[in-house]
Amino acid sequence: MIFLWAFLVGGVMCVLAQLVLDLFPVTPAHVLVLFVVLGAVLGGVGLYGKLVTLAGAGASVPLPGFGYTLVTGIGEAVKVKGILGLLTGGLTAAAGGIKAAVLFGLFAALVFKPKA
Amino acid sequence: MSVAKIGAASYRLKNVGIKGTAAVVGPKEGQGPLGAYFDKVWVSETNHETSFERAERALLEEALNLAVKKANCSWDDVDLVLGGDLLDQIVSTNFVARQHERPLLGLFAACAVFTEALGLGALLIAGQGPKRVAVGAVSHHMAAERQFRFPIELGYQRTPTAAWTATAAGAAILGVAQHEDLLVDTVTFGRVIDYGSKDPNDMGSAMAPAALDSIERHLAATGDRIEDYDGIFTGDLGVFGIDLLQELGSAAGLRFGDRLNDCGKSLYYLKEQDVHNGASGPGCSAGVFSGYLYQRLKKGDWQRLLLVATGALFSPTTYQQGETIPCIAHAVTVSSPGAHAR
Amino acid sequence: MADQENTQRVRAYQELVKSRRPSKPILKNVIYAFFVGGAICEVGQWIQWGFMQNGMTAKEATSPTTVVLIGLGALLTGLGWYDKVVKHGGMGGTLPITGFSNAMVAPAMEFRSEGLVLGVGAKLFTVAGPVLVYGLSAAFVVGLCRYLLTGVA
Known part of the structure; x- marks a missing residue:
């Protein structure tokens, strides 16, 4: 069942992003920023967590999932470290993804060349 | 040769001719409906140059050299070069001038630079300044994308009104009109x-x-x-x-x-x-x-x-x-x- | 007076442009975004499932799944395919984490010609930077609010 929900929820989220892009005078970068912030806010009020439980990768793979990861990371860090967790929790939770992207980016820059 | 001012910024020129032209383009332009009319079509976007900016320069250099050749003259006969491109500080035009070593007036009018150069060159000749002027303009799709929009491999959707910066260079040699030369009139x-x-x-x-x-x-x-x-x-x-x-x-x-x-x-x-x-x-x-x-x-x-x-x-x-x-x-x-x- | 006339002319022209502008194929874009975005998430779900078969919980599997998808996005970008995914899929290709990877890898590749430090190093975050800045800031503000309201974040 989660495989169906993953497809549907992921697809719908992309549809919403596409509508924002096509109907308002914004660039894709603006849409990404908007959606990551939305993910953090919805994560903060507990809604996004429910979506992740329902749709799995359908909610964690799109960019709002990244905002959600940052917020839950902060939540867990605060439990352990207290207020300092507000500063360390977000990046700790997202470290794997960011570091992977940096390394892959560096690697690709050395190996590949842009094409038309 | 003479020039008459006929409007606020309009001039009628006598006896200024186009001695020859050349166009060198990228593969996509070569596959277009005008492909057969270009002097040279590159097989790849970079033609073995190591960067897109270098490719843009090579494109302009080839077009200018070909135009000089087709005008039956040599670079020594060219008194002045006029032209421009889109890159910051019009580097393509300036760097190519390093090769031909002729006096250069670099121009910027974005995509309007070719007629600016053509008109200005013709005006100077009609005013009995330089005898022979080379004009040229160039753009390269990927060099322009990089400067004005996004990296090439970054995915994004083009809107229906978006234009595709051409990988192309064109050059013309202007001089005193003879025989069958086309004339730059007004x-x-x-x-x-x-x-x-x-x-x-x-x-x-x-x-x-x-x-x-x-x-x-x-x-x-x-x-x-x-x-x-x-x-x-x-x-x-x-x-x-x-x-x-x-x-x-x-x-x-x-x-x-x-x-x-x-x-x-x-x-x-x-x-x-x-x-x-x-x-x-x-x-x-x-x-x-x-x-x-x-x-x-x-x-x-x-x-x-x-x-x-x-x-x-x-x-x-x-x-x-x-x-x-x-x-x-x-x-x-x-x-x-x-x-x-x- | 001349100014007023000018403003009017400009406004009239912009009206004309607006009425004549070819419209974006929104319906087509939306349908493609749905299927491309859905498909990428579906792939993600299968990868996550694979990790879960090896004894991870769904939560534990999220992070490695993200890393694999980022790797796939980087590979497709390097091969010059990902821009085609986005050309058709629009936000369906941009919004998933693979698009985030594309946004980091594409400038890194492209600015190789400006050197490893000022080219690749500096440009890696041109597009991803704003996402990190506002993502982290928003998460901090949300976390702070929760901390102040509930005592735990």
């Missing part, structure tokens, strides 16, 4: 016109009013009618820009009909090559004129042509700061010697 330099457009993905609509302004003033100063031209070619208004220019024209009492066309609209098969609004870039009008239009006139298919290259004078900084896009267009009439006698 020139009108453009004013900067800003009708409040802001979208860098829709430059056709931003530039259309500037094109109309220059065409109107050119016709008024020269006394020419639209029917006196076999073709009126704007630079890179594209499908949407030409549509708007037709509309603006008829509101101003100018019925262009199918004499009005656009270099950017002509360079590609718009649907099949997926370029939306058409081609843009300084190399677009330079390449289409130096390749296709020059040959139409030379073969005698056409007697008179009005070339109106159009330029959007914005930078990534002004766009990000929310400024509107000022535009310019320079108009040059090129005619065959027979038409001149009329």
Whole structure:
């Protein structure tokens, strides 16, 4: 069942992003920023967590999932470290993804060349 | 040779001829409907150069060298080089001048630079300054994308009004007219016109009013009618820009009909090559004129042509700061010697 | 007076441009975004399932799944395919984490010609930077609010 929900929820989220892009005078970068912030806010009020439980990768793979990861990371860090967790929790939770992207980016820059 | 001022920024020139032209283009341009008219079509976008910027320089250098050769002269005979490109500090034009070592006046008018150079060069010759002037303009798709938009491999969707910067260079050698040389007859330099457009993905609509302004003033100063031209070619208004220019024209009492066309609209098969609004870039009008239009006139298919290259004078900084896009267009009439006698 | 006339002309022209502008194929874009975005998430779900078969919980599997998808995005970008995914899929290609990877890898590749430090190093975050800045800031503000309201974040 989660495989169906993953497809549907992921697809719908992309549809919403596409509508924002096509109907308002914004660039894709603006849409990404908007959606990551939305993910953090919805994560903060507990809604996004429910979506992740329902749709799995359908909610964690799109960019709002990244905002959600940052917020839950902060939540867990605060439990352990207290207020300092507000500063360390977000990046700790997202470290794997960011570091992977940096390394892959560096690697690709050395190996590949842009094409038309 | 002589020059007469016939309007606020319009000049009638006597005996200034085009001694030869050359156009070198990228593979995509070569696969377009005008492919057969270009002197050289590169097999790849970079043609073995190590960067897109180097490729742009090589493109201009090849076009200039070929034009000098086709004009039956040598670089030593060239008194002055005029031209420009889109990259910051017009590096392509400046760096190529390192190779040919001729005196250089680098120009910037974005995509309108080819007619600026053509008109200015012709004016200088008619004023009995330099005897022989080389003019050229170039753009490279990937170098321009990198500077103005996004990295090549970054995915994004082009809007229907977006133009495709052409990988092309065009060059012409001007001198005292002899025999069958095509003549640069009349020139009108453009004013900067800003009708409040802001979208860098829709430059056709931003530039259309500037094109109309220059065409109107050119016709008024020269006394020419639209029917006196076999073709009126704007630079890179594209499908949407030409549509708007037709509309603006008829509101101003100018019925262009199918004499009005656009270099950017002509360079590609718009649907099949997926370029939306058409081609843009300084190399677009330079390449289409130096390749296709020059040959139409030379073969005698056409007697008179009005070339109106159009330029959007914005930078990534002004766009990000929310400024509107000022535009310019320079108009040059090129005619065959027979038409001149009329 | 001349100014007023000018403003009017500009406004009239912008109206004309607006009425004539070819419209974006929104319906087509939306349908493609749905299927492309859905498909990428579906792939993600299968990868996550694979990790879960090896004894991870769904939560534990999220992070390695993200890393694999980022790797796939980087590979497709390097091969010059990902820009085609986005050309058709629009936000369906941009919004998933693979698009985030594309946004980091594409400038890194492209600015190789400006050197490893000022080219690749500096440009890696041109597009991803704003996402990190506002993502982290928003998460901090949300976390702070929760901390102040509930005592735990």
